[in-house]
Amino acid sequence: MVPHLTTALTGPLLELERQFLDNACDIEKWFRTQWQDHMPPFYGSTDLRNSGFKLAPVDLNLFPGGFNNLNDAFMPLCVQAAQAAIERICPDAGKLLLIPENHTRNQFYLQNVAKLVSILRLTGLDVRIGSLLPEIAEPTVLELTNGATLTLEPLRRRGGRVGLDNFEPCAVLLNNDLSAGVPDVLKGLDEQWLIPPLHAGWHSRRKSRHAAAYDRVARAFAEEIGIDPWRINPEFGVCGQINFQERTGEECLAAQVDSLLTRIRAKYKEYGVTDQPFVVVKADAGTYGMGVMTVKDASEVVGLNRRQRNKMAVVKEGLQVHEVIIQEGVHTFETVEDGVAEPVVYMMDHYVVGGFYRVHTERGRDENLNAPGMHFKPLAFETCCTLPDAAQGPDAPPNRFYAYGVVARLALLAASVEIEETAPVEEEVLAV
Structure with a gap:
């Protein structure tokens, strides 16, 4: 099912898509030169928002957990891309260890792991799953509701390597975002590829650093094809000294919100946009849609009630929130x-x-959709995001999806830059 755009503001976006199509050769050449200078992450996913006048990424996940939601028709693309990634890391690889999240009761997540294992095995790798759960002391088979099974095995540390009983992998692939910190078993692995690298985990990663890297990437790309970078780039600010429970840092947050809204209003006026601007306040680290609130006026972040403070104070793994990113909100007009x-x-x-598509029937077009009650529609992209068709209009599915693919790759490139720039000296050699 192809999404329906309910906005009357398709004109500007169609014009943006047309510029992508008209400059497709230059765009692909630009990306090729960028990937010569920056090693791409092994994998990633990005949430996009399409407002009808702006198409921008609002989140980038380096430990994607929704491979089970992908259209099966694109499995060959996944296998081919995984093969390229493996060849880049260790071309003589025969064994790979996958370490997932500890969600042994989350069937949707486990189906994601099963799909990821299937993709990797089709590249010719021997793939096994190592668990960080202390209760996994021997191989444990999990039955999935879709008929698949997963075997979790206890990790074994041997010097500067980690593996399983009778299994010595060339590389370790994390599908665990390390929100709770780096477990001892993964520290100091100096004889194996660990991908993504440890510093890409949420124990140290910050969304604001990614946003800063994306800002630079978007500006360079926009200059290359002659567009206003704001059309693909959400503005942002940072407040690093906040405690929602103790109500400290509210003035900093309110000032950042007001400044950002002022800049957005100016851009809306420039483009004749009549919608009410908004910003999204997010925990600067973490995922799963936790620690998120939508704000339309600076006064809304002063004197939060107890329920609002509790919602913002803690994210995944019970981590306290003391740093937030204030990001320009991008309306979504897709249904x-x-x-x-x-x-x-x-x-x-x-x-x-x-x-x-992440779909939520109870949320508005200016709200966070990554929330309880959401569901997914496998794309439903009738074509992949890499094959534009110049014979069709800019809003034809292959062309709209090509625009999605361009912006998503910009976010991935920014993640590559971010990983490089934040790498500790001892990790630089093995950063992927």
Whole structure:
């Protein structure tokens, strides 16, 4: 099912898509030169928002957990891209160890792991799953509701390497975002590829650093094809000294919100946009849509009630929030089956391999959709995001999805820059 755009503001976006199509050769050449200078992450996913006048990424996940939501028709793309990534890391690889999240009761997540294992095995790798759970003391088989099974095995540390009983992998692939910190078993692995590198985990990663890297990437790209970078780039600010429970740092937050809203109003006026601008306040580290609130006026972040403070104070793994990013909100005008929708694009190496729509029937077009009650529509992208068709209009599915693929790859490139710039000296050699 192709999404329906309910906005009357398709004109400006169609014009943006037309510029992407008209400059497709230059765009692909630009990306090729960028990937010569920056090693792409092994995989990633990005949430996009399509407002009708702006198309921008609002989040980038380096430990994507929704491979089970991808359209099966794009499995060959996934396998090909995974093969390219493996060849880049260790071309003689025969064994790979996958370390997932500790969600042994989350069937959707486990199905994601099963799909990821299937993709990797089709590249010719011997793939096994090592668990960080202390209760996994021997191989444990999990039965999935879709008929698949997963075998979790206890990790074994041997010097500067980690593996399983009778299994010595060339590389270790994390599908665990390390929100709770780096477990001892993964520290000091100086004889193996660890991908993504440890510093890409949420124990140390910050969304604001990614936003800063994306800002530079978007500006360079926009100059290359002659567009206003704001059309693909959400403005942002940072407040690093806040405690929602103790109500400290509210003045900093309010000032940042007011400054950002002022800049957005100026851009709306420039483009004749009549919608009410908004910003999204997010925990600067973390995922799963936790620690997120939508704000339309600076006064809304002063004197939060107890429920609001509790919602913002803690994210995944019970981590306290003391740093927030204030990001320009991008309305979404896409709907799927009467639910507000946003595309989520998946990538492996530097290739787009598919995606899906995150849909929420109870949220508005200016709200966070990554929340309880959401569901997914496998894309439903009738074509992949890499094959534009100049014979069709800019809003034809392959061309709209090509625009999605371009912006998603910009976010991935920014993640590559971010990983390089934040790498500790001892990790630089093995950073992927």
